[in-house]
Amino acid sequence: MRSIFSAATQEAARLNRLDTYFIVAALAVLLLVTYLVVYTSLKFRDKGNGIEPKQESTNLRLEMLMIGGPTVLVVGFFFLTITTTSAILPPAGTTTPVVLITGHQWWWEFRYPGTNVQTANEVHLPVGQRLLVLGTSADVVHDWWVPSFGLKMDLIPGLRNHVWVTIKKPGIYEGACSEFCGQQHAWMRIRVVAQTPADYARWLQAAARPAVAAPSDSLARVGGALFAHYACSSCHQVRGTLAAGQQGPDLTHFGSRSTMLAGLLPNTPQNVTRWLTDPQAVKPGAHMPRFIFGRDSIQALTAYLTQLK
Template sequence: MTKGFTIHATVFLSLSIFDPASVEASKLLNLTNYFIIAALFILLIVVALLVYVVIKFKAKPGAEEPVQSAGNKKVEAVMIGIPFLMVVGFFIMTVDTMREVHPEIASQTPDVIVTGHQWWWEARYPGTGAVTANEVHLPVNKKILLQFASSDVIHDWWVPELGQKMDMFPGKTTHLWLNIKEPGVYEGVCSEFCGAQHAWMRVRVVAQEWDEYQQWLLQKDQPAQEPATALAQKGKAIFNRSTCGNCHAIRGTVAQGQSGPDLTHFASRPVMLAGMMPTTEENLRAWLSDPQAVKPGAHMPRFIFEQDSINALVAYISGLK
């Protein structure tokens, strides 16, 4: 417990390229393993030669300087030829893997559009009204196209178990093909330093079976739920008459801001602030009371609300599922 809020204690031990969960990650791992084997082979040869030279040519008392030799063309040919053939082989394998993992993009609509912001992720699903933040849902056993962009600085999408990184640039789009093999939750990060809260710009990819994924899309396509209590209704009124809606959108209401995370289904996400802490009323209350105390450098301004107004806002936002 720190300053009235609970930090999310997840340790990212699962961030490993050696446990691939997508077709693309498996192909990249195969290439990586070849590189590791080749590197170990060269290491063993160097160590063996080093030991051999040290033992064979160790100085002995009274021994004369050994005969010097130079210009052995056979040794030079082997020393140059083998590395050259290895480089050529790896070049061919790398190009072949690149073609398989990252084929050309046809003129098709991406399945998901991911935008990087300081310091959170936005995911939109073309053809639907579904929008989410820091939690990207994708179907398994289906080749899908992700489109990336940045709203401010350079970011870098990286979910190690799902494959390669992808840079995200302001004013430019990049793409990534992805075919996830198994349902599950896969943790990712921004791997390009992007400012004060770079370390807390994390993302969760939730891979689901097709039917479950379609149900999730349908649910996230719906407008926000109406407040269920008088306190939550008060919170909605405060949210709408304040400047909250200038940055945040809540579909079905007058709030249509685009610079902050979409809050339409905020409470359905298990973690908040890009993976920093669990989505609880306690943490939400601390965030609304003093954002800079929770996440220093964040672009969320501090509003001087009375405590009863904060309680009303918490009741309203916590009901957005």
């Protein structure tokens, strides 16, 4: 994960400017106080001569200075706060959002308004455009945080929140849930795939396509039948098939994702097999129950899932 100082969006760059002003001002105050503490401590040590120091206890002019100095800083930073906030986080208005994020225990759901695209944990976004991102939650409070994008967004059930992003360069940007949300809070990672507008359009088109109903590979075909008729389909959706569950992540293009379980493991057939064998051993607390599949069924399901590109 990149640091908060490597700004990947224009919003974060603007924010970093404010960060810099603040760090300079705070360091100046800290140095002043430290200097005064050290200077006073050394200069006015007890000399051991028993002379009582001058009993001065009021000085109105000095008090005014103590009030005035901080007030000037406060007013200055309040002005910067308001100007920066209104520049990088204006109200959403009636702008069409590029994506609606829904936090779940413990994965991310992404829906692209205006299309039927639905995906999980890895979100694709175009660079160079000012994008409105909406967020909400399906269960507890989560928080959307990609450090190099600048702003956080709390995802609260029953409410809509928003954030603006203008990504500067294509690349992979990582983030994580930043509001404690229960047992697997630590494994609720975000992966943003920022693409050029052309690549993004291609991806969106591919992601909108339904899955192939009858895969050519015979093992995968068996897996597909199991998926649709076993319990899988009551929670998971694979568009183009009978599976239309909405509780768990959409798996229509599961095979095209690079990681699984919100960043916990690389998306490999071995890991899919491990997960299907005993989810609670891989990600304890996750809402996927342990189904006692036979070894053959697991193999077929793995083959089916990994070919869903």
